[in-house]
Amino acid sequence: MAAIEDAGLDPAEIDGIVRCDHDLVQHNALAETLGVRNLTYWGSTGPGGVAPCAMVGQAVAAILSGLATTVLVFRSLNGRSGRRFGLAPTAASQPSVGGGMTYDEFFMPYGLLTAGQMFSLIAQRHVHEYGTTPEQFGSIALAFREMANRNPRAQMYDRTLTMEQYLESRMIASPLRLYDFCLETDGAAALVVTSSDRAKDLRQAPVSIRAVCQSSGPNVQPGMQFGVMTRPSITHLPSNECAEVLYRTAGMGPADIDVAQLYDCFSITALLQLEDYGFCKPGEGGPFAEAGELALGGALPSNTSGGHMSEGYIHGMNHVLEGVRQIRGTSTSQVDDAEVSLVTSAPPPGPSALILTKAV
């Protein structure tokens, strides 16, 4: 409702809805509650954190093809009070694991149970290949925390973090510590996508979607997430291909990006994307972060609301909203004269991303 009101629209005018495949809320339930007159397009994508930018892409496609005019894109979850992603299935609820093209039978019996453990395996491989240090991972956590300390809506608004606290925090799955992990959040985020012509007449100065894309890359592995372990390289993900398509579509490159919201389920996830989206060379994500480049005034101010690690975990949709705020000039960590804003969604198994600009 807040998103629709912000746009100056009547909820009845919404004629499209895009949801994330993990969302408990179905399109029809939401449409009925909003009082939508006639929904002419609905869709969903995923899995999970891969979805948000791709969901915006579906809205764009629906509008350009004439299937809908005004599309609501939303993500809602009770990540703390409801299903907690960090917990594993117990035997009582799931006596055996795998089958049915989940491929979990190759992973979970060995105690590889969560996304956090999987990204820790990726992080350790990055350490093997490039010598990435604890201080480098920590500098990502600290950069996003500083952003959250300026954002009154962030879960970690009033909690500062020092490198000493980071290094002393408990290990969850080596080399990743407590503060390398995202938060658990009950919350929701939504935005309205419509045509440029229609947007001109609405309440807010519109933000243009310059480019949006999804990419699987070659040899995408089946299964929801653990199949990533069998990719040729686990330190270079399909965000490589996604960046290529995104920049080509936008007619831009990494040097044009003023501010970024990088999907940060874990610090390593943000680090890999610094490399995959071309802000530094492969292997140099750690030194890039350690040099302070993610802070305001750095080469790439990132996750300016605090991101998943310090604002809250709305499965990447809060990143899209913050990307919009940067173009509107309303972020609590506003980048001066921000004109080109990058937003990314989760890299494995196949990411999505978008570039926002001021409306022309």
Add this chain to the structure above:
Amino acid sequence: MTESNLVYLRPVTDDVDTGGFWAAAQQRRLVVQACTNCGAVLHLPRPMCRVCHSFDLEWREVAQHGTVYTSTIVEHQVHPNYPVPYTVLVIELDDAPQARLIGSIPGRMTPDAGTPAHVRWETMPDGTIVPNWALD
């Protein structure tokens, strides 16, 4: 190395795509899916070769040896029957580096990439035999 069981969650062993791997494991044989037409190793297993699109696939026996690709020490317990600390290993098979399998060992280890490892067969309480891994 301890002989105690680490595997608690029972793998589905009769899946149409992956059942051949587990059937061989019951005979303490390690196999990977391979294409009989072009020879490609297919892991994770699937119905059709991703290289030449042949449906003529086989389960090829491979040596029970590999090397560590990466690892993590799990310190935060997420399942009552997987007590911490334990170390998850990702193993590249000597005979089929394209295939990576997972193993786990008790306690804390951070083996260098390339550290040699071998299969350690575990028998679960219901008799299911599972290939786990140990460092050489």
